[in-house]
Amino acid sequence: MNVRSQVSMVFHLDKCIGCHTCSIACKNIWTDRKGTEYMWWNNVETKPGTGFPTRWEDQERYKGGWEKKNGDLELKSQNKSSALFNIFHNPNQPTLDDYYEPWTYDYQNLFNAPEGADQPTAKPISMITGEYINVEAGPNWDDDLGGSPVYAQNDPNLESLTPEQREQLFATERLVFFYFPRICNHCLNPACVAACPSGALYKRGEDGIVLIDQKRCRGWRACVAACPYKKTYFNWSTGKSEKCILCYPRLETGQAPACFHSCVGRIRYLGVLLYDAARIEEVAKLPDDQLIEGQRSLILDPFDPEVIAGARANGIHDSVVESAQKSPVYQFVKVWKLALPPHLEYRTFPMLFYVPPMSPVMASKEGGVIDHVSGDLFHDIEQSRVPVAYLAKLLGAGQENKVRYALRKQKAVRWYRRALTVGDVTMEVSSRMLAEADCSSEEAEAIYRLTSLCTFEDRFVIPPMHREEAIQMMEDPLEHKASAGFGFVSGPQRGM
Amino acid sequence: MTNPTMNLLLFAMLPYVALFTFFLGTILRYRKAPFTYSSLSSQFLENNQHFWGLTALHYGIIAILLGHLLGLLIPRQILLWNSRPLRLYVLEIFSLAFALMALVGFVGVIERRIRYPKARTVTTPADWIIESMLILQAAAGIYVAIFYPWGTSWYSTSAAPYLHSIFLFRPDISYLVTMPFIVKFHVVNGWLIVGFFPFTRLVHALVAPVPYLWRKPQLVRWYGIGILPVWPRRPSGARD
Numbered sequence: 001m002n003v004r005s006q007v008s009m010v011f012h013l014d015k016c017i018g019c020h021t022c023s024i025a026c027k028n029i030w031t032d033r034k035g036t037e038y039m040w041w042n043n044v045e046t047k048p049g050t051g052f053p054t055r056w057e058d059q060e061r062y063k064g065g066w067e068k069k070n071g072d073l074e075l076k077s078q079n080k081s082s083a084l085f086n087i088f089h090n091p092n093q094p095t096l097d098d099y100y101e102p103w104t105y106d107y108q109n110l111f112n113a114p115e116g117a118d119q120p121t122a123k124p125i126s127m128i129t130g131e132y133i134n135v136e137a138g139p140n141w142d143d144d145l146g147g148s149p150v151y152a153q154n155d156p157n158l159e160s161l162t163p164e165q166r167e168q169l170f171a172t173e174r175l176v177f178f179y180f181p182r183i184c185n186h187c188l189n190p191a192c193v194a195a196c197p198s199g200a201l202y203k204r205g206e207d208g209i210v211l212i213d214q215k216r217c218r219g220w221r222a223c224v225a226a227c228p229y230k231k232t233y234f235n236w237s238t239g240k241s242e243k244c245i246l247c248y249p250r251l252e253t254g255q256a257p258a259c260f261h262s263c264v265g266r267i268r269y270l271g272v273l274l275y276d277a278a279r280i281e282e283v284a285k286l287p288d289d290q291l292i293e294g295q296r297s298l299i300l301d302p303f304d305p306e307v308i309a310g311a312r313a314n315g316i317h318d319s320v321v322e323s324a325q326k327s328p329v330y331q332f333v334k335v336w337k338l339a340l341p342p343h344l345e346y347r348t349f350p351m352l353f354y355v356p357p358m359s360p361v362m363a364s365k366e367g368g369v370i371d372h373v374s375g376d377l378f379h380d381i382e383q384s385r386v387p388v389a390y391l392a393k394l395l396g397a398g399q400e401n402k403v404r405y406a407l408r409k410q411k412a413v414r415w416y417r418r419a420l421t422v423g424d425v426t427m428e429v430s431s432r433m434l435a436e437a438d439c440s441s442e443e444a445e446a447i448y449r450l451t452s453l454c455t456f457e458d459r460f461v462i463p464p465m466h467r468e469e470a471i472q473m474m475e476d477p478l479e480h481k482a483s484a485g486f487g488f489v490s491g492p493q494r495g496m
Numbered sequence: 497m498t499n500p501t502m503n504l505l506l507f508a509m510l511p512y513v514a515l516f517t518f519f520l521g522t523i524l525r526y527r528k529a530p531f532t533y534s535s536l537s538s539q540f541l542e543n544n545q546h547f548w549g550l551t552a553l554h555y556g557i558i559a560i561l562l563g564h565l566l567g568l569l570i571p572r573q574i575l576l577w578n579s580r581p582l583r584l585y586v587l588e589i590f591s592l593a594f595a596l597m598a599l600v601g602f603v604g605v606i607e608r609r610i611r612y613p614k615a616r617t618v619t620t621p622a623d624w625i626i627e628s629m630l631i632l633q634a635a636a637g638i639y640v641a642i643f644y645p646w647g648t649s650w651y652s653t654s655a656a657p658y659l660h661s662i663f664l665f666r667p668d669i670s671y672l673v674t675m676p677f678i679v680k681f682h683v684v685n686g687w688l689i690v691g692f693f694p695f696t697r698l699v700h701a702l703v704a705p706v707p708y709l710w711r712k713p714q715l716v717r718w719y720g721i722g723i724l725p726v727w728p729r730r731p732s733g734a735r736d
Contacts, residue, residue, distance in 0.1 A: 080709050087705070088554040095543040096614070128541065129613045194713035197705030205718035218534035218703055236618060239536035466719075 002278035003300060003310035005320050006188065006208035006351050007246065007463065008271060008329045009260075010339045011181055012451065013357040014410065015267040018144070018179035020044050022259035022268075026183075029258050030245070035237025037102035037127045040139050041244035042259040044181040047394065048155040048169065049142045051180075053098040056230040057156040057343065063092040064228030065191050065346030066284065073284050073347065075195055077225040083197050092225035093234070100137035102127040128236070145177050152177075160393035169385070176385035178357040180394075181267070183259060184231040184244035185342070185350030186210050188275065188298065189284050192243070195226030200241075207272075207465065208351065209246045217241055228346035256460040266454060271327030271461040272320060273334075273351065274300040274307060284347045291344045291397045298349070299334050302327070323463035328450055329353065336439075336447055338406045344397040354395050356406050358414075359386040377415075377433050381407045405438070409447070412437035416444045500673075506684050507658075508667040514691030515662075521694025522702060535700035541614035549608055553601025559594035560637070563648075568659050571652035578649045587648050592641050599634040602627065626696040629689050636682040644676065655683075 026042040045051045059065060063077040077092045105122035113120030126133040142151035148170060158166055169175060186203075190210050193201040200216035201223055203209070212223070212232070219239040223232040232243040247257035255261065260268040275298045283294040300307040302324035311321050324330065332339040332353065339353035381404060382388065388407070392400040412433040419430035434444055450458060526533055539546045567574055578584040606627045609619045641647050654671040661668035672683060693699070 083708060084705070088550045089547045090539060091547075093539055093543070095540055097543075129617055131613065189714070193715055196715075197708040198703070199705075199707070199711060199715055202715040202717045205716045215530040215533075218700060218705065219537050220705065221537060221539065234537070234540045236538070236540050238531075239534055239618075240531075 001276050001300075001306075001310045003274055003307060003314050003316060004208065004277045005206065005311070005316050005324065005463070006273050006275055007186070007251065008208075008273040008327075008333075008351040008353070009183075009186075010269040010329050010332045010353045010355065012267040012269070012339075012355040013178055013180065014355060015265045015451070016044070016179040016181055016357075017265045018044055018046065019264050020140070021262045021264050022181060023139075025258040025262035026244075029247075031242075033237075035235035036233070036242060038096065038099045038139070039233040039235075039242065041231070041233075041242075042181065042183045043139060044179050045140075046143050046145055046152070046177050047180045048152045048158060048177065048390070049145070049148075050151050050154050051182075052139050053094050053230050054137075055154060055156055056228075059228055059346070062094060062225070062228070062230065064226060064230065065343075065348055066189070067347075068285060071285070073281065075191055075226050076228075077191075077195060078222060083195070083222060087197065087220055090221045090225055093221045094224065094230065096128075096236075097137075100139060100141070101133060101135075103133055103135055106132070145175065148175070157390055157393040160389045160398070161387055165387050165389070169387070169390075174385065176359050178359065178386065180354075181259075182229065182231070182342075183352065184210060184246065185229060185348070185352040186244075186246060188277075188295075188349035188351060189280050189347065191226040191228060191346070191348050192223035192232050195222040196220070197222055201232075204248075207248075207251070207463070209248050209251075210243070211245055211248075212241055212243055214238075214240050214242075228343065228348065229350070251462055252465040254462055254464075256456075256462065260460060266459065269328040269332065269450075269454075269459045271329040272302075272324040272463045273327060273329055274302050274311060274316070274321070274324050276300055280349065284349065288345050288397055289399060291347070292340065292399055292402050295341060295344060295349050296334055296337075299330070301334075302330065317464065317466055319466075320463045323461055326461045328454075328459060328461060331446070331450065336409065336443065337402075338409060338447070340395040340402060340406060341397075342395055355410070356391045356395055356403050357386070358407065358410055359384045377429070377436065378408050378411060381411060408437040409439050412439050413444045413447045413451075416441065417448050503669055503673050506680070506687075507669040507672050508662075510684065510687045510691075511662045511667070514687040517691040518693050522699060525694055525699060526702075533699055533703055535697040536618055538609075538615045538618050541618065542608065542612045545604070545608045545612075549601050549604030551601070552597045553605055556594045556596070556598025556601055557634075560591070560598055560634075563591055563594070564651075567648065567651045568656050571656040574652045575649060578646065578652075584646055584649065588641070588646055591648060592638070595634060595638050595641060599631070599638060602631045602634055606631065622696045626689070626692060626698060629685060629692065633682065633685050633689060636678055636685065639678055640682060644679070 022042045023040055023044055027040065030041060031037070031039045040052060043052050051057065056062060056064075059076060065076055066073050067076045068074075078086065103124040103126055106125050107122050109120050110122055123132050124135050125131065142148065145152050152170070158169075161169070186209055188208070190201070190203065193203060193210060195201075196212075196217075197220050198216055198218045200213045200218070202211060202213065204211065217240040219234070219241065221234050221241065223241050223243075224230070224234050232241050234241050247255075247259075250257055250261075256268075256270060260270055279298055283291075283298055286294045300310075302308070302321055308321055312318070329339075332355065339355050341350045341353050344350070384407075388400050388403050391403045391407075392398055396402040412430070415425055415433050416430045419425045419427050431441070434441060439447075539550075574587075578587065606624075609615045609623070609627075644650075654675070658668065658671040661671075672680065675683075
């Protein structure tokens with residue numbers, strides 16, 4: 001056992017209202033610089049939808065993540081020698097067209113236009129060339145299913161559905177969507193780190209945050225191709241790659257990352273997980289259907305004396321272990337099994353987990369009343385408008401039972417609270433549901449509290465970062481805003 | 497270029513100025529401005545034509561530079577190889593093919609930068625200058641290869657001793673003064689490229705990521721320790 005600590009995250013999709021406040025908070029702090037205009041370290045996608053960059057989940061095209069080859073784990077995008085042979089032209093690098101051309105507007109024209117018969121307009125201008133452009137794509141072009149016949153239909157996850165299910169998903173007046181906010185997953189087995197020819201990417205030992213050393217990065221773009229979530233981005237102006245830094249300067253001062261802090265729906269949770277680094281490779285080679293249990297088995301019980309001793313032996317501070325014991329992420333992921341990792345089949349072991357969203361029941365019965373107290377108390381989960389198969393493709397590595405378990409438990413908790421507060425459901429029924437959903441009333445109460453009544457301190461259990469030990473972190477990061485990266489004071493200029 | 501003073505200046509002085517600038521420039525830049533130590537890829541902005549120019553020029557230039565280096569290091573063996581006509585032709589044809597590949601690549605690259613506005617926005621004056629120098633260099637080299645056969649052999653008997661004399665700090669320009677203009681141009685432009693090298697994107701060649709071949713896949717950095725290449729292990733006594 002090799003105990004490590006990892007700052008991990010849970011996004012409760014059932015609470016996400018798709019307001020994009022997180023994206024704006026992040027953009028204003030980190031990616032409002034030249035070369036980063038198109039980057040969205042945090043973005044919110046509508047699902048079903050194609051996402052950002054377009055169809056990023058289609059790994060046949062983007063070649064992200066790991067794959068098993070002859071029992072070995074290999075990057076899909078490259079092996080060691082092909083990385084060098086292809087270094088002059090990366091065959092798997094997404095280009096600007098896969099994202100969008102960032103633009104602003106010619107606002108001056110509103111003031112300077114000569115008098116004429118028509119109102120002056122502010123035409124869009126490319127932020128790359130400065131020329132007028134026709135805007136044809138954006139970071140969130142298919143928000144709320146906008147243009148869904150063109151966009152949402154191309155969602156790679158829809159491959160898991162039957163033609164009837166697909167049809168129902170997009171039937172007029174029955175269609176449904178949910179939001180899928182994404183940041184860097186700060187994976188345990190990051191493909192970006194493994195792909196970097198220069199060794200510029202690394203995982204921080206103390207908290208597992210994955211960063212790109214801007215001085216060491218030579219802009220070979222291998223990380224951009226290798227990350228299956230497309231959460232490393234190429235800065236076209238500095239020629240370096242950049243990614244979500246989980247607001248480590250904020251974390252180190254005890255503040256939640258900006259996207260977490262600003263979350264209106266309070267869907268985000270952050271806390272430490274202790275994990276066993278010695279078994280990562282072994283677990284990453286498991287077959288698809290064992291991956292979820294495999295990743296859960298990597299996460300260690302922070303109350304187990306053996307784990308605590310292992311943590312101490314590895315120099316993890318007691319205060320961090322204590323923080324891990326209070327971690328809301330540990331509850332959601334390991335204890336309650338409500339939160340699931342996105343696309344675990346890419347085998348990077350993302351440490352951002354999602355609570356799958358509940359959705360309305362499919363109103364397939366014409367004018368019929370849906371009986372909520374039928375023999376099968378969970379029938380509506382099978383009939384929900386977002387098919388379980390779809391969610392399983394997204395969050396369950398294809399395992400429907402894992403998603404079903406999380407949805408059933410969520411429903412049981414709702415009905416338990418309904419029995420308590422509204423009273424239109426009998427306690428007997430709610431108890432039966434809890435039992436069937438593998439949930440005690442204490443657990444239901446705890447889930448309810450952490451889901452609905454959670455305060456700032458409940459949601460963000462930030463471990464002490466022991467900055468005093470981080471000599472290189474003593475500089476004020478905001479001093480370097482608009483310069484490239486941290487730790488050195490120079491503009492992102494490239495010389496002549 | 498027949499003036500003796502000029503010859504001395506260009507073939508005996510310029511090399512040292514160029515080499516001095518090269519070493520001082522590359523080292524200082526690596527230490528003082530590591531952030532700038534790379535090329536600036538424009539593949540992200542233009543990916544249709546990128547492959548052809550870039551791949552051709554790199555494979556071409558690597559082979560050609562390797563050839564120049566071999567001629568410098570093992571001139572006798574090259575001569576020995578060339579003693580049979582067939583082997584000479586093979587070597588000459590391959591060299592010429594790679595040189596043409598490099599030239600086509602260079603032209604393709606500059607054409608692409610002129611043609612696509614997005615690629616142009618990330619092109620600096622230094623890029624234009626070094627690109628032009630490289631095109632001239634490749635063109636001159638090809639001209640020499642075609643019109644002054646057999647270069648692979650006489651390189652070993654004249655250029656190699658000249659370069660040896662430079663690197664041994666006993667500059668002997670007698671090998672060069674009688675050479676045709678275009679050969680002299682190739683040499684002078686070569687030294688200019690060497691001297692200009694540290695101020696251009698060419699520095700990325702010095703940080704070619706060869707260690708990737710034997711590196712462990714995952715990297716972890718700890719406070720105050722730096723990079724640890726082996727990732728399921730943690731240093732003993734690293735903290736507390």
